[in-house]
Amino acid sequence: xxxxxxxxxxxxxxxxxxxxxxxxxxxxxxxxxxxxxxxxxxxxxxxxxxxxxxxxxxxxxxxxxxxxxxxxxxxxxxxxxxxxxxxxxxxxxxxxxxxxxxxxxxxxxxxxxxxxxxxxxxxxxxxxxxxxxxxxxxxxxxxxxxxxxxxxxxxxxxxxxxxxxxxxxxxxxxxxxxxxxxxxxxxxxxxxxxxxxxxxxxxxxxxxxxxxxxxxxxxxxxxxxxxxxxxxxxxxxxxxxxxxxxxxxxxxxxxxxxxxxxxxxxxxxxxxxxxxxxxxxxxxxxxxxxxxxxxxxxxxxxxxxxxxxxxxxxxxxxxxxxxxxxxxxxxxxxxxxxx
Amino acid sequence: xxxxxxxxxxxxxxxxxxxxxxxxxxxxxxxxxxxxxxxxxxxxxxxxxxxxxxxxxxxxxxxxxxxxxxxxxxxxxxxxxxxxxxxxxxxxxxxxxxxxxxxxxxxxxxxxxxxxxxxxxxxxxxxxxxxxxxxxxxxxxxxxxxxxxxxxxxxxxxxxxxxxxxxxxxxxxxxxxxxxxxxxxxxxxxxxxxxxxxxxxxxxxxxxxxxxxxxxxxxxxxxxxxxxxxxxxxxxxxxxxxxxxxxxxxxxxxxxxxxxxxxxxxxxxxxxxxxxxxxxxxxxxxxxxxxxxxxxxxxxxxxxxxxxxxxxxxxxxxxxxxxxxxxxxxxxxxxxxxx
DNA sequence: CTGTTAGCGCTTTCAT
DNA sequence: ATGAAAGCGCTAACAG
Numbered sequence: 183x184x185x186x187x188x189x190x191x192x193x194x195x196x197x198x199x200x201x202x203x204x205x206x207x208x209x210x211x212x213x214x215x216x217x218x219x220x221x222x223x224x225x226x227x228x229x230x231x232x233x234x235x236x237x238x239x240x241x242x243x244x245x246x247x248x249x250x251x252x253x254x255x256x257x258x259x260x261x262x263x264x265x266x267x268x269x270x271x272x273x274x275x276x277x278x279x280x281x282x283x284x285x286x287x288x289x290x291x292x293x294x295x296x297x298x299x300x301x302x303x304x305x306x307x308x309x310x311x312x313x314x315x316x317x318x319x320x321x322x323x324x325x326x327x328x329x330x331x332x333x334x335x336x337x338x339x340x341x342x343x344x345x346x347x348x349x350x351x352x353x354x355x356x357x358x359x360x361x362x363x364x365x366x367x368x369x370x371x372x373x374x375x376x377x378x379x380x381x382x383x384x385x386x387x388x389x390x391x392x393x394x395x396x397x398x399x400x401x402x403x404x405x406x407x408x409x410x411x412x413x414x415x416x417x418x419x420x421x422x423x424x425x426x427x428x429x430x431x432x433x434x435x436x437x438x439x440x441x442x443x444x445x446x447x448x449x450x451x452x453x454x455x456x457x458x459x460x461x462x463x464x465x466x467x468x469x470x471x472x473x474x475x476x477x478x479x480x481x482x483x484x485x486x487x488x489x490x491x492x493x494x495x496x497x498x499x500x501x502x503x504x505x506x507x508x509x510x511x512x513x514x515x516x517x518x519x520x521x
Numbered sequence: 522x523x524x525x526x527x528x529x530x531x532x533x534x535x536x537x538x539x540x541x542x543x544x545x546x547x548x549x550x551x552x553x554x555x556x557x558x559x560x561x562x563x564x565x566x567x568x569x570x571x572x573x574x575x576x577x578x579x580x581x582x583x584x585x586x587x588x589x590x591x592x593x594x595x596x597x598x599x600x601x602x603x604x605x606x607x608x609x610x611x612x613x614x615x616x617x618x619x620x621x622x623x624x625x626x627x628x629x630x631x632x633x634x635x636x637x638x639x640x641x642x643x644x645x646x647x648x649x650x651x652x653x654x655x656x657x658x659x660x661x662x663x664x665x666x667x668x669x670x671x672x673x674x675x676x677x678x679x680x681x682x683x684x685x686x687x688x689x690x691x692x693x694x695x696x697x698x699x700x701x702x703x704x705x706x707x708x709x710x711x712x713x714x715x716x717x718x719x720x721x722x723x724x725x726x727x728x729x730x731x732x733x734x735x736x737x738x739x740x741x742x743x744x745x746x747x748x749x750x751x752x753x754x755x756x757x758x759x760x761x762x763x764x765x766x767x768x769x770x771x772x773x774x775x776x777x778x779x780x781x782x783x784x785x786x787x788x789x790x791x792x793x794x795x796x797x798x799x800x801x802x803x804x805x806x807x808x809x810x811x812x813x814x815x816x817x818x819x820x821x822x823x824x825x826x827x828x829x830x831x832x833x834x835x836x837x838x839x840x841x842x843x844x845x846x847x848x849x850x851x852x853x854x855x856x857x858x859x860x
Numbered sequence: 861c862t863g864t865t866a867g868c869g870c871t872t873t874c875a876t
Numbered sequence: 877a878t879g880a881a882a883g884c885g886c887t888a889a890c891a892g
Contacts, residue, residue: 183578185869196879201871209877226654231634232580233869236571236884239522251596251603260590264617268624273631276615278603285607292612295570315565403797435801458742462774464803524885535863540887548861572885575868 184227193221243273245293245301251278262478283308307369322488326481329371345470345506346379349452356516358422365426366401406433428455446515466511523566532560582612584632584640590617601817622647646708661827665820668710684809684845685718695855697761704765705740745772767794785854805850
């Protein structure tokens with residue numbers, strides 16, 4: 183491995199000079215500069231960031247933990263994070279918790295040991311102990327998409343409650359009154375808040391809340407499938423379904439079609455999450471669209487502030503709630519329905 | 522920051538002992554062991570991997586560069602890599618080149634500076650210089666999904682030629698003879714090989730190759746859209762389309778529908794890449810399914826061999842070609858078509 | 861079984 | 877403008 187020392191030797195200067203040259207620090211004789219760069223190139227030198235970071239106590243690397251890398255919602259958030267990171271000369275270590283709190287905990291420890299300058303986390307909803315440790319140690323953290331209750335971290339989310347409220351209101355205003363809801367674990371705040379929005383809309387329109395048509399499962403396709411099947415079995419099944427995320431919606435589509443039922447004629451569907459290909463689904467899926475990229479970009483900007491500004495807790499924590507919007511297509515049955 | 526030294530001091534032992542305890546190396550008095558661990562916990566100690574790696578000259582970290590994090594094909598590959606990595610105590614730094622060779626080049630340098638033990642790369646198709654440097658330096662690299670021509674790296678890919686050949690053969694055998702092909706840049710080997718498979722099938726069935734109905738663009742939705750529109754404009758447009766990846770297929774769907782044409786009645790479609798939700802598309806999309814997870818898992822296993830075995834170039838490089846399979850749904854028009 | 865010691869490759873005062 | 881020297885936190889001989 184080629185090191186600073188090798189270059190210094192060959193170029194006939196000291197290590198400090200070489201270091202200065204590569205870091206653009208202080209003034210260096212241009213002639214030396216050129217010579218050193220030439221030698222470095224000849225030798226095929228690549229700086230050892232590990233060593234530099236150890237000394238500097240700064241890695242210019244941030245850790246990002248997302249809960250499911252197979253979900254394009256999160257990868258789009260990552261794209262937002264990435265663009266801002268690159269612009270500011272930060273590197274990213276991306277970790278996938280796979281909706282597994284244990285994995286998440288391990289990754290938090292790994293990132294800490296790798297001495298990242300800060301972390302952005304879309305949590306699985308557990309690991310309170312890890313989070314309070316991070317808080318105690320003053321490690322800059324911003325939470326994205328999912329809150330950690332009781333923590334004091336900066337948090338960038340979208341308006342889940344309002345998103346769900348809008349979706350349910352749309353159902354109701356177009357004539358549906360028996361609306362089922364299938365969502366993920368309630369310890370994930372997005373799930374919980376969407377349920378709140380659901381309830382709020384029912385209350386507004388004076389429709390009684392019926393526990394038997396809300397199903398709490400996982401944010402996964404087969405969970406959506408199973409829960410929809412359950413719902414289809416009850417005496418008085420819903421004629422409209424609100425899916426807590428797009429994976430659940432896919433399971434819902436599967437279950438409904440498998441039973442020979444039609445969307446939206448027999449059962450209408452709206453989902454949280456929106457992707458371009460929803461318009462090519464059969465039928466095109468009505469969805470609550472979230473500003474994913476913005477979510478990521480905003481989080482990274484905030485994290486940089488925390489890192490550079492230091493004293494992350496001197497100013498009050500920041501909570502940002504981004505707007506969602508309902509994209510009406512055909513699955514919600516608002517065109518030519520019973521209303 | 523709490524260091525080994527702090528613990529050593531407080532526990533009344535030497536740094537080496539503490540180090541031994543945390544690394545399970547050599548024999549240590551169990552009483553001391555317990556004491557040290559207790560102290561470490563009290564102080565909230567987290568090992569500084571940077572320092573350890575610097576000394577050990579080993580990071581137990583591998584770098585993964587994928588060409589598009591928004592494409593679930595690649596994230597699924599990453600899942601495969603990840604599972605094997607975790608099982609073997611490796612960490613991953615995931616980088617997204619975004620189909621941009623420049624970004625890819627920068628990431629290769631970053632990973633090198635971070636002294637990763639090895640890299641897995643799904644290349645954008647450029648950066649020959651970077652790759653030959655990696656080869657020269659003997660850094661363990663395995664290429665996944667996309668080859669680098671002229672390089673000597675281990676390579677894990679799927680059988681693109683055969684996949685395309687099967688798709689086109691299916692078209693032909695069910696009566697189609699004017700089959701268009703829209704794909705990505707030919708310097709990406711997957712694209713090139715799929716074109717070869719396309720040609721091969723035509724030749725087999727003695728259908729002349731017609732340049733005017735093959736379009737080379739990017740592996741992106743809007744590129745697929747534009748190229749399909751072009752194809753629709755020509756005097757003798759194809760009545761079947763083979764899309765080089767699923768993003769292109771989405772663009773193709775959009776373009777066809779926008780023109781008021783029906784799939785597959787007016788134009789049949791088959792794509793490379795397969796995802797579960799294809800069955801809910803309108804119409805369900807016939808696809809060449811690739812073993813994405815396996816692609817990743819295999820690559821990681823191979824990389825570990827290279828890293829542990831050292832002398833990566835003593836044995837011959839390994840090339841693995843995984844099988845694909847054609848998943849027939851409705852968009853290919855083989856049910857009730859003109860044949 | 862435990863401690864001492866010498867670095868890993870780099871940055872950063874402090875002199876010169 | 878440049879160099880010498882100390883040290884970041886850790887590991888690994890080598891002694892004992």
